[in-house]
Amino acid sequence: MASLNVYSVLVVLFLTCGAVMAMKENDQIIKENNCETKMGLPYVLEAFTSIFKTGSISNKCCDELVVLGKVCHSALVKRTLENPIFNDLNPTTIIAKSIQTWNNCLALIDSPSPST
Template structure:
């Protein structure tokens, strides 16, 4: 019985240390690339709403997202997924929506404007 308890403790320690390492890695990426300063808060909300709930991203916010860069976008989404508020969400769905949002914005920013 003691062996099972020790094994369970090791599994819990491994899982929690992996989350801490992932969090630290994402935070280092965000700090190193100055990610939080590259996109305005209204666009942060718009992008995250499109990923974590439903909605679309305007051209203005797509431009800000593309300027932010894929590395920052991915790190910010991963950091959000590590928050307790988002633990019950389907990670695969969120990651796919994040990729879709990025790809849609990439297409939007490379198309000529119909008003040009």
């Protein structure tokens, strides 16, 4: 029975260390890439609302998001999900919305504008 308790403690420690390492990894990515300074606050709020709530994202915000870069985008979304305020959100759903938003913005930016 004691070995079961030791095993349980080891599993909890492993999972906790993994979560702490992931958190530090996201923070390090954000810091090294100056992610928090690449996008204006109105666009950050618009992208956040689009991903974490419901809403659309404007073409200008898509421009800003693509300039921000996928690495920063992913790290910021993951770091936001680590915040206890967002415990009630389904991370899988948020990550899927994040990827969808990124792909939609990338397609919008990459598509040629119609001639007038």
